[in-house]
Amino acid sequence: MQLFIQSLITGILLGGVYAAYSAGFSLIFGVMGVVNIFHGELVMLGAFVTYWMFTLLKIDPFLTIPFSLVSMFVFGFLVQRYVINRVVEAPPMISYILTFGIHLIIAYSALWVWTADFRTVTTSYSGFNADIGGIIIPYARLATFGLALVVVAGLYILLHKSDVGRAIQATAQDKEVARLMGVKVHRIYAITFGIGAAITGVAGSLIATYFIIYPQMGLPYTIIAFCVVVLGGMGYIPGALWGGLALGIVQSLTATYFNSGLSGAFSFILLFIMLIVRPAGIVGKGIVE
Amino acid sequence: MTILEGKNVTKYFGALTAVNGVHFSVKRGEILGMIGPNGAGKSTLFNVIAGVYRPDQGEVVLNGKDISGWKPHRICRAGIAKTSQIVQPFTQMTVFENVLVGGLHGKGLPISGATKEAKEILEFVGLGGLVEMPSGSIPVPARRRLELARALATGAEVILLDENMAGLNPTEIEEVLKLLREIRKQGKTLIVVEHIMRAVMGISDRIIVLNYGEKIAEGTPSEVANNEKVIEAYLGAKICFA
Amino acid sequence: MNKKLAVLIAVAVVLVLLIVPNLGLTGYMVRLLAIIFLWIGKTGCWNIVAGYTGYIDFGAVGYFGIGSYVTALLMAKAQVPFLISILIGGIVSGLIAIPIGLPTLRLKGAYFGIATLAFAEAMKQIILEFDKTVGVNFFDGPHGITLPMGPGNLFFYYLGLVVMLAVVGITYWTERSKFGYGLRAIREAEHAAELSGVDTLKAKIEAYVLSAFFLGMIGGIEAYWLTYITPHMVFDVMITIQMVVMALLGGIGTLFGPVVGAAFLTIIYEVLHRDFQYTYAIIVGFIVVAVVLLMPKGIVGTLNMKLRTHRVKQAE
Numbered sequence: 036m037q038l039f040i041q042s043l044i045t046g047i048l049l050g051g052v053y054a055a056y057s058a059g060f061s062l063i064f065g066v067m068g069v070v071n072i073f074h075g076e077l078v079m080l081g082a083f084v085t086y087w088m089f090t091l092l093k094i095d096p097f098l099t100i101p102f103s104l105v106s107m108f109v110f111g112f113l114v115q116r117y118v119i120n121r122v123v124e125a126p127p128m129i130s131y132i133l134t135f136g137i138h139l140i141i142a143y144s145a146l147w148v149w150t151a152d153f154r155t156v157t158t159s160y161s162g163f164n165a166d167i168g169g170i171i172i173p174y175a176r177l178a179t180f181g182l183a184l185v186v187v188a189g190l191y192i193l194l195h196k197s198d199v200g201r202a203i204q205a206t207a208q209d210k211e212v213a214r215l216m217g218v219k220v221h222r223i224y225a226i227t228f229g230i231g232a233a234i235t236g237v238a239g240s241l242i243a244t245y246f247i248i249y250p251q252m253g254l255p256y257t258i259i260a261f262c263v264v265v266l267g268g269m270g271y272i273p274g275a276l277w278g279g280l281a282l283g284i285v286q287s288l289t290a291t292y293f294n295s296g297l298s299g300a301f302s303f304i305l306l307f308i309m310l311i312v313r314p315a316g317i318v319g320k321g322i323v324e
Numbered sequence: 325m326t327i328l329e330g331k332n333v334t335k336y337f338g339a340l341t342a343v344n345g346v347h348f349s350v351k352r353g354e355i356l357g358m359i360g361p362n363g364a365g366k367s368t369l370f371n372v373i374a375g376v377y378r379p380d381q382g383e384v385v386l387n388g389k390d391i392s393g394w395k396p397h398r399i400c401r402a403g404i405a406k407t408s409q410i411v412q413p414f415t416q417m418t419v420f421e422n423v424l425v426g427g428l429h430g431k432g433l434p435i436s437g438a439t440k441e442a443k444e445i446l447e448f449v450g451l452g453g454l455v456e457m458p459s460g461s462i463p464v465p466a467r468r469r470l471e472l473a474r475a476l477a478t479g480a481e482v483i484l485l486d487e488n489m490a491g492l493n494p495t496e497i498e499e500v501l502k503l504l505r506e507i508r509k510q511g512k513t514l515i516v517v518e519h520i521m522r523a524v525m526g527i528s529d530r531i532i533v534l535n536y537g538e539k540i541a542e543g544t545p546s547e548v549a550n551n552e553k554v555i556e557a558y559l560g561a562k563i564c565f566a
Numbered sequence: 567m568n569k570k571l572a573v574l575i576a577v578a579v580v581l582v583l584l585i586v587p588n589l590g591l592t593g594y595m596v597r598l599l600a601i602i603f604l605w606i607g608k609t610g611c612w613n614i615v616a617g618y619t620g621y622i623d624f625g626a627v628g629y630f631g632i633g634s635y636v637t638a639l640l641m642a643k644a645q646v647p648f649l650i651s652i653l654i655g656g657i658v659s660g661l662i663a664i665p666i667g668l669p670t671l672r673l674k675g676a677y678f679g680i681a682t683l684a685f686a687e688a689m690k691q692i693i694l695e696f697d698k699t700v701g702v703n704f705f706d707g708p709h710g711i712t713l714p715m716g717p718g719n720l721f722f723y724y725l726g727l728v729v730m731l732a733v734v735g736i737t738y739w740t741e742r743s744k745f746g747y748g749l750r751a752i753r754e755a756e757h758a759a760e761l762s763g764v765d766t767l768k769a770k771i772e773a774y775v776l777s778a779f780f781l782g783m784i785g786g787i788e789a790y791w792l793t794y795i796t797p798h799m800v801f802d803v804m805i806t807i808q809m810v811v812m813a814l815l816g817g818i819g820t821l822f823g824p825v826v827g828a829a830f831l832t833i834i835y836e837v838l839h840r841d842f843q844y845t846y847a848i849i850v851g852f853i854v855v856a857v858v859l860l861m862p863k864g865i866v867g868t869l870n871m872k873l874r875t876h877r878v879k880q881a882e
Binding site: 395396401413415421424432434475477478 | 751
């Protein structure tokens with residue numbers, strides 16, 4: 036029984052992490068219809084920003100978060116504004132081939148410059164856990180889970196209560212009408228991408244505190260983001276939480292009761308079934324083309 | 325002789341009843357007009373007939389056979405072709421190739437036969453000069469003709485025209501009407517949905533009127549034009565003729 | 567260019583390729599050409615589905631891998647002769663393509679891509695974990711399978727040539743056939759195609775299964791050539807990626823696009839990968855971005871378009 040609860044809690048915390056870095060993916064797709072294949076690289080870059088700041092400048096990883104937030108926002112904004120923007124109005128096939136090309140460039144450049152070595156960010160307090168009646172809850176993961184909630188809530192508030200957010204929503208729903216109402220659509224796209232990149236980068240920063248990081252770590256994260264967002268509903272931000280939790284729990288339980296390799300297969304089979312049976316996600320609010 | 329009938333055709337989209345218990349019947353060689361305000365369910369009804377939607381209740385009967393819920397390609401091969409409101413040419417393919425597809429897959433002809441027919445049909449509808457053009461680059465009225473040509477190529481006996489004349493100027497409309505009359509002379513049956521009253525009234529033998537998914541009137545053009553319910557549906561209030 | 571001239575050139579090229587190994591081509595060149603032929607074959611298969619139906623498949627390597635494993639298992643554990651093994655490999659791939667294709671080919675665009683990717687990745691994981699989970703000694707999981715020693719590179723050169731000609735030939739036939747017109751109609755306007763009498767589901771499945779069959783056979787051929795396969799090798803997503811990029815560069819949906827793209831990219835790889843491992847991937851990335859932004863129809867596609875515009879201008 037204790038094993039089950041531990042597995043469940045681990046799954047929930049894992050799900051929180053998944054949700055944290057998948058929300059950006061969902062946002063970008065929801066607003067621009069772009070399936071961002073280099074999404075995982077945004078996680079990786081955020082993680083490396085933290086790593087280098089910690090290793091070279093001795094800054095505490097949690098304090099690097101604002102830097103990673105800002106730098107990733109700028110990066111996302113620029114990439115969208117000058118590259119992706121050209122294909123936003125084209126059929127979706129084009130945009131994901133394009134983002135795939137960008138994935139290759141970023142991932143392999145990072146590999147070249149930083150080498151394939153695995154790296155970790157180990158602080159004096161890494162590995163500290165809360166111990167509640169035998170159930171271990173690592174603080175770092177708890178922090179990331181907290182962040183996931185903050186991100187989703189923050190994004191929700193941003194989208195619904197701010198001017199920028201309303202402009203983003205308007206653009207997502209009908210860009211022609213938004214344009215007529217004075218919204219600078221291409222600017223909104225760039226801002227949205229920047230926001231998506233920023234929150235994903237921050238998730239990457241937190242992940243660096245307890246996962247091994249390396250330049251090619253991106254692709255598996257992209258695939259997981261896909262799974263999470265399909266499960267939760269493409270373009271539906273709170274869905275990232277549901278999808279993340281569902282996936283996290285399934286993976287944790289499979290790893291505990293079967294073996295960890297199979298959890299990968301299970302995730303894909305789950306994804307496959309979801310796409311066929313309920314492409315709009317668990318809660319049914321996703322965008323289905 | 326009745327070629328196509330709809331009996332109590334009903335289609336729901338969640339809580340919305342788009343088509344509600346519509347009965348209609350079309351005789352072979354007839355031109356039936358279908359009018360009604362926007363959102364009346366005309367396109368939905370067309371989609372049910374063509375197999376894009378399955379009726380939730382009722383049935384569609386072609387030549388005595390119940391075709392309700394058949395897949396669109398099967399209904400096309402059985403004899404019903406539909407043009408779309410928003411024209412959908414096979415953009416990267418030439419005008420000729422567009423029509424060829426209809427002949428190959430709708431009528432089931434071999435390439436040689438379909439080729440010959442495609443050329444004839446294109447001459448017939450007046451697109452003979454544009455045969456090798458990429459269909460994405462031809463002007464809108466030509467694209468409308470192309471939809472029609474493609475439908476003809478499938479060998480369909482019944483052609484559903486969904487706002488095929490929208491956006492055309494009066495001269496172009498006259499030409500299309502002339503073409504439709506030629507098509508009817510060949511023994512085809514047409515159901516025409518249009519908002520351009522002059523056109524529909526001018527060409528139809530009979531007209532049915534839909535509003536909020538229901539058939540509210542049926543008859544000859546003049547009968548329908550003077551029908552109180554029809555006038556109310558379009559103008560929203562009873563007009564006093566005092 | 568009239569038909570007779572084109573046929574003459576094609577025959578001449580084939581004859582040259584047939585004789586050339588005997589005219590003193592180095593072992594290295596024979597091997598390189600064989601690799602190019604097989605990439606043309608793989609990309610051509612991918613092109614049949616993606617290029618002609620417009621459904622961008624990100625799981626093509628799944629069928630390649632299935633074919634590899636079926637062939638490897640038959641040859642290593644049951645001593646089945648090579649040609650029969652690859653044939654069965656192709657058939658098994660084709661059969662598996664049916665239950666995978668039926669649900670996924672109803673999905674649109676990005677969803678189809680993700681679903682097929684999930685399929686390929688799941689296949690890899692399944693083969694990796696199967697033995698451990700079920701408790702048998704069948705796939706040998708991560709340890710891989712060793713096949714009997716095969717003949718030298720020359721054998722695979724000619725086999726590759728045959729495969730390439732077969733795939734190009736099938737693509738050629740597809741383009742001109744009723745089947746091909748149906749596929750292209752699906753790519754351009756699937757709904758309108760269905761309304762015009764094209765049985766879209768059947769056509770898509772047929773193209774998908776055809777592609778899977780040949781990919782399976784090619785997978786079997788390469789397994790024999792490699793002599794040793796593991797799930798990571800034959801279910802590697804980079805294989806799908808290369809097929810996509812080669813087709814993109816050459817021109818998706820054209821007959822010679824895969825030929826041009828595969829030749830080009832393989833040569834770049836050969837030139838670069840020795841000195842700079844990662845440079846190849848970075849360059850491929852830039853090629854992808856450049857092609858998408860500047861030349862979305864690929865080399866052959868853009869040429870075709872220029873040719874067509876030229877012809878239309880001449881006719882006016």
